[in-house]
Amino acid sequence: MTARARILTLLAAVLALAAVAVTSVLHASARADRRDQPQAGGPRVSPGEVTLTAPGRMVFRNMAWGPHRDELTTVPSTDPAAPRTASGVKCLRFYAAAGTGVCLQSVHGPVSDTYRALILDAHLTERARYDVPGIPSRARVSPSGHFAAWTAFVGGDSYAGTDFSTRAAIVDVRTGKLTPTLETFHIIKDGHPYTSPDVNFWGITFAPDDRTFYATLATKGKPYLVRGDLTANTLTTIHQNVECPSLSPDGTRIAYKKRVPGAPKDAPWHLYVLNLRTMRETPLAEPRSVDDQAVWQNTSTLVYALPGDYGADLYSVPADGTGRAHRINTAAASPAYLA
Known part of the structure; x- marks a missing residue:
């Protein structure tokens, strides 16, 4: 050449x-x-004031395409398809109770994203921030608003398989004291002290007493429901095959996703409710696999996300196993009902 x-x-x-x-x-x-650009035919979203002390409202992550994508938005609880008011605060995961919010965010960097948890006051003003060591997955606030919790993937990005690692943290929002991982707690499994290098925790949910909480513990390939004690720093197994627990407002039942035989490996869960007094399990009338930590709208109804055209849609189902599931909101995730 x-x-x-x-x-x-x-x-x-x-x-x-x-x-x-x-x-x-x-x-x-x-x-x-x-x-x-606003999505054609999608929900109407406009900027405005969003607070966490407005009874009868639902606050959630807006998934609709447009300038308010990922922002916390609000609608009346009784009319979830109503036009949305957007706050300007963006979250990947969110929850709120008693005027306290927890917002898990991504921070875009020149090489890779990092993540953080913001503790928000009733007007969505930042009170504190904490580094999150991986991809945000779950978020909760105690009924009193005194504690917040979150779960992140530090290895892998799905609960469906077994090759993942999670980190579950709890913070006292009054003092700022952070428990960065539940792995420092003492585990009591089947009535005996238990240690293992493979333990993972996720899906924290709080009782009203500011001491008791529940979470999932996974070890040796099996998930367990554990009852945690913030004073004694203990975690006690009380039931098997429970993931992403959510305690009912009256403290008597746990909603959760349960792996069922014969389900696809990438979609293995069905929704159940566990009676904490009798330990009786009730399957719910949602035939699809649900990979979410369900929220109690009230003592009789559960709300959760399923995949949708714009990321996720919200559905509800009765908590007693009757009725049927139905979609209540499109392009929405991470709901919190304000009392």
């Missing part, structure tokens, strides 16, 4: 690479434009 031919070949290669780069930029720009 002559020198002139080599130069022409090199020039052609440079031009081809430049064309690819320009095309990629244009496609990325187009995607960004779509994200910034």
